[in-house]
Amino acid sequence: MSAAIELPKPARKRRPPPRVSRVEAIERVTPGLVRITFGGPEMLGFAAPRPGGHIKLFFPPAAMNWPPVDPDAPRAPSRTYTPRRFDAERGLLEVEFVLHGEGLASTWAENTCIGDVMTIGGPGGGYDAPQDATNIVIVADDSAMPAAGMVLETLPKGCRASVICEITDRLEERPLSPTVACNPVWLHRMAAGTAPGALLEKAVAEMAPPSPDTCWWVACESGAMRRIRDIAIRQLGADRTRLHTRGYWKQGDSNHPDHDYGND
Numbered sequence: 001m002s003a004a005i006e007l008p009k010p011a012r013k014r015r016p017p018p019r020v021s022r023v024e025a026i027e028r029v030t031p032g033l034v035r036i037t038f039g040g041p042e043m044l045g046f047a048a049p050r051p052g053g054h055i056k057l058f059f060p061p062a063a064m065n066w067p068p069v070d071p072d073a074p075r076a077p078s079r080t081y082t083p084r085r086f087d088a089e090r091g092l093l094e095v096e097f098v099l100h101g102e103g104l105a106s107t108w109a110e111n112t113c114i115g116d117v118m119t120i121g122g123p124g125g126g127y128d129a130p131q132d133a134t135n136i137v138i139v140a141d142d143s144a145m146p147a148a149g150m151v152l153e154t155l156p157k158g159c160r161a162s163v164i165c166e167i168t169d170r171l172e173e174r175p176l177s178p179t180v181a182c183n184p185v186w187l188h189r190m191a192a193g194t195a196p197g198a199l200l201e202k203a204v205a206e207m208a209p210p211s212p213d214t215c216w217w218v219a220c221e222s223g224a225m226r227r228i229r230d231i232a233i234r235q236l237g238a239d240r241t242r243l244h245t246r247g248y249w250k251q252g253d254s255n256h257p258d259h260d261y262g263n264d
């Protein structure tokens with residue numbers, strides 16, 4: 001029997017080590033959302049985030065040596081968040097956390113104090129609306145509103161945005177951006193007693209078909225995202241090349257993967 005030939009392993013892409021930061025400010029924006037500002041010397045080299053991009057926040061168990069000296073060492077549990085705003089001069093990064101109840105990140109955000117340490121990986125990824133976009137439909141739940149705000153702020157000049165947001169209740173209504181006005185359709189999940197994303201799905205299903213060149217940016221619970229994607233393509237004639245969908249979390253799943261685009 002011939003010996004199995006061991007093929008060389010492709011070189012692994014080395015991620016840059018995560019940056020150690022400290023909590024500089026904590027602001028309870030609404031009952032269900034906390035904005036946390038991270039700073040410290042290592043954050044001065046953080047790259048400018050793109051709209052809809054992401055970072056990794058690490059939550060090492062107490063006994064874990066973290067961040068590791070060896071880049072191939074096991075990584076601490078992490079969660080994916082939106083680098084909402086970065087002040088490059090001062091090295092200050094704002095992240096907005098939905099307080100959804102049980103969850104490593106949500107619990108941490110609810111209980112953190114000024115001076116607490118957080119290691120941050122990234123930023124990576126991002127969405128750029130096509131430069132010829134004249135109108136866009138933005139569909140977001142509360143976890144995707146920080147990213148939706150960034151998308152709004154970077155749309156090509158003259159591009160009109162129709163925005164639909166699903167939140168718990170009226171108390172969660174807030175401006176998506178401090179600089180770009182939009183008038184979202186607010187959908188209140190608690191009063192409706194519906195599953196996460198169901199109201200977004202219904203609102204999209206009831207839309208009149210927009211012009212075929214319409215761009216779409218959709219981010220919410222994974223199952224709802226898939227159903228909305230399907231409605232947009234099959235019922236509303238969305239052009240797949242102008243349709244960007246992303247599952248930001250999945251009901252019943254912890255640490256949902258950060259690359260769920262629903263196009264599988």
Ligand SMILES: Cc1cc2nc3c(=O)[nH]c(=O)nc-3n(C[C@H](O)[C@H](O)[C@H](O)COP(=O)(O)OP(=O)(O)OC[C@H]3O[C@@H](n4cnc5c(N)ncnc54)[C@H](O)[C@@H]3O)c2cc1C
Nearest residue numbers: 081082098100103104105106143249250251252253254255
């Ligand atoms: C690219 C990207 C950007 C993101 N940006 C943000 C952001 O800026 N702000 C933000 O708050 N979230 C954001 N998210 C979503 C966030 O990563 C998830 O909500 C994550 O699961 C939270 O981790 P956790 O440890 O709190 O909960 P997990 O341990 O992952 O999950 C525990 C339980 O909570 C449920 N759960 C998780 N998230 C939610 C939620 N939002 N609402 C209700 N139930 C939930 C899960 O289904 C599970 O049952 C982003 C996700 C992606 C992919």
